[in-house]
Amino acid sequence: MNLLKSTILIFGLVMMLSTPAAAQSCGGNFSAWLKDVKQEAQQKGISGAGLAALSKARRDPKVISRDRAQGVFTQTFLKFSGRMISGHRLKQGAANLRKYKRVFAEAKKQFGVPGPVIAAFWALETDFGAVQGNFSTLNALATLGHDCRRPELFRPQLIALAQLIQLGIGPANVKGAWAGEIGQTQMLPSDYLERGRDGDGDGRVDLKRSAPDVIMTTAAFLRDLGWRAGEPWLEEVKLPKNLPWEEARLDNPLPRSQWVEWGVTGRNGPLKSDKLRAALLMPMGRKGPAFLGYSNYNIYLEWNKSFVYTVTAAYLATRLSGAKRYNKGNPSPGFSQNQMKSLQKKLAARGHDVGKIDGILGFGSRAAIRAEQKRLGLPADAWPTKSLLSKL
Secondary structure: OOOOHHHHHHHHHHHOOOOOOOOOOOOOHHHHHHHHHHHHHHHHHOHHHHHHHOOOOOOOOHHHHHOOOHHHHHHHHHHHHHHHOOOHHHHHHHHHHHHOHHHHHHHHHHHHHOHHHHHHHHHHOOOOOOOOOOOEEEHHHHHHHHHHOOHHHHHHHHHHHHHHHHHOOOOOOEOOOOOOOOOOOOOHHHHHHHHHHOOOOOOOOOOOOHHHHHHHHHHHHHHOOOOOOOOOEEEEOOOOOOOHHHHHOOOOOOEHHHHHHOOEOOOOOOOOOOEEEEEEOOOOOOOOEEEEEEEEHHHHHHHHHOOHHHHHHHHHHHHHHHOOOOOOOOOOOOOOHHHHHHHHHHHHHHOOOOOOOOOOOHHHHHHHHHHHHHHHOOOOOOOOHHHHHHHH
8 A cells, every 4th residue: 555645734635524525415326426426526625546546436236245244243242252352363462462562552652542452453353454355445435435325424435535545645446344444453544544643653654564553543543532541441240140130231331339239240359349430241141241341442332333343342452451261151042133133023013213123133122122121020131032032
């Protein structure tokens, strides 16, 4: 990938990117839509190579297929985390933390983000740069911007990519993930523009090939999302047999002293009984692994909206910080996608907003399950069971 040469110029173009955008049209004739995008790009000062690249954008049906079939989110936490947190990633993560010790220390000094947190994202997104994606970023963003599912997200990213190309930061044929992310921690073009940091001191930013640039940029990104320096993000805990389970919600952070009062303990001993607020996270219900998610855990949700992914990423960061493997517990098996769809239909029929009937146990479905468990006098831990399905 070509490299960043002028921070001042980047700042100017980012300011243009942040100006009110044109109407976010989508669908219809692709050529007409692309013409409208080019006009918007010209209004933002894009010309030359950036504008020429837009002219060559094409729709990629494979991108739409990937967007519609994200089956990974139907996996349970035990299955997903077990697959994603491999011995290889733990070993490579530790090795990279040693290899780039100075850079990680500087990232923590400047942005307050610990090295293991950055390394965990680096591992999960691209295996430390080994698998960055082979999709045309130009075509991926054009396809998703034209598609009417999320045009408000992807059309501006297509404009930002044209800016990157105009600046010589990336060639028109730059490749990355199917959703348009670029580099070793998968940054969207606007984040590349706004938060790119030169970590190796060569006066440029290269998120595809320079590990120090990746580390510093990822730290800056997390800081801008709201990371709180010096505070924890996730801590494994042990649960008592009885607890007001309905209190264990992501949107219900309570003082740590309250969890202590209810009998929650740390994995290796008592918790501190203080006012630090945390939500109790039970990705597989009260019989599975359990964690306290602190304010910094919410930053993971800014990165990715999937509960299973974010708990996995936050947990991996604790492992790279020295934590032991979690206690699997003995949760009931998760539902198949078809079983989950059946449950979602029943929940929706009872007036709950579960969103799309897609077989994915998202936040809406968990909330609905919790409400029905409470109504039926069951432990309200938001984990679907055959017993609940039959009683509905």
